[in-house]
Amino acid sequence: MQRKRALIVVDIQNDFLPGGVLAVPSGAAVIGKAAELMEGAWDAVVMTQDWHPKDHVSFAANNPGKSEGDMIMLPYGEQILWPVHCVAGTSGAAFPGRLSDRNADLIIRKGRERGIDSYSAFCAADGKTLTGLAGWLEERGITDVYVCGLATDFCVSYTAADAANAGFRTFVITDASAAIDIGGSLKAAEDTWRKLGISTVTTAEIEY
Numbered sequence: 070m071q072r073k074r075a076l077i078v079v080d081i082q083n084d085f086l087p088g089g090v091l092a093v094p095s096g097a098a099v100i101g102k103a104a105e106l107m108e109g110a111w112d113a114v115v116m117t118q119d120w121h122p123k124d125h126v127s128f129a130a131n132n133p134g135k136s137e138g139d140m141i142m143l144p145y146g147e148q149i150l151w152p153v154h155c156v157a158g159t160s161g162a163a164f165p166g167r168l169s170d171r172n173a174d175l176i177i178r179k180g181r182e183r184g185i186d187s188y189s190a191f192c193a194a195d196g197k198t199l200t201g202l203a204g205w206l207e208e209r210g211i212t213d214v215y216v217c218g219l220a221t222d223f224c225v226s227y228t229a230a231d232a233a234n235a236g237f238r239t240f241v242i243t244d245a246s247a248a249i250d251i252g253g254s255l256k257a258a259e260d261t262w263r264k265l266g267i268s269t270v271t272t273a274e275i276e277y
């Protein structure tokens with residue numbers, strides 16, 4: 070079988086970068102790596118953007134009496150509360166200037182529904198609301214999915230897990246991703262990858 074590869078660049082947006090409201094430490098280092106990757110010979114390049122309405126349920130400010138980091142219960146389960154971030158159309162939600170979307174075949178915008186958060190490029194946090202990405206990749210004959218971006222232990226990991234569960238051979242590009250690593254979240258993500266047969270690679274190991 071001929072293998073076809075897709076690159077998914079997850080949530081490299083100003084609000085998740087140093088200076089942003091929800092900055093991933095060392096997030097800036099991944100911009101250059103991702104930009105370089107996007108110049109490679111992929112069969113498809115997908116970018117994602119966290120893209121919320123102002124009244125999104127994941128914002129602590131929209132939950133009276135609650136603070137950032139608190140957990141609330143939603144119909145689909147526990148939800149952690151974040152500062153207001155990546156509001157649709159704002160500069161915080163934009164890609165940084167050094168990361169061009171010129172080579173992107175598809176840009177997935179997630180978290181657009183007020184009441185549902187979304188980490189994965191494939192499916193919202195309710196586990197039911199699909200983005201259509203699995204079908205899009207399948208219809209293009211993609212067999213292998215490479216994931217990088219922010220943050221390794223959240224949106225990158227959830228995206229990789231969903232890719233593996235959808236049947237794609239899946240890789241996390243570690244040096245083009247950066248982690249938040251709160252409460253053992255990076256270790257938990259790595260355990261998930263092992264369980265699902267997800268491999269890790271570095272940008273230098275990828276051949277075109």
Ligand SMILES: [Zn+2]
Pocket residue numbers: 119120121127154155180
């Ligand atoms: Zn968000």
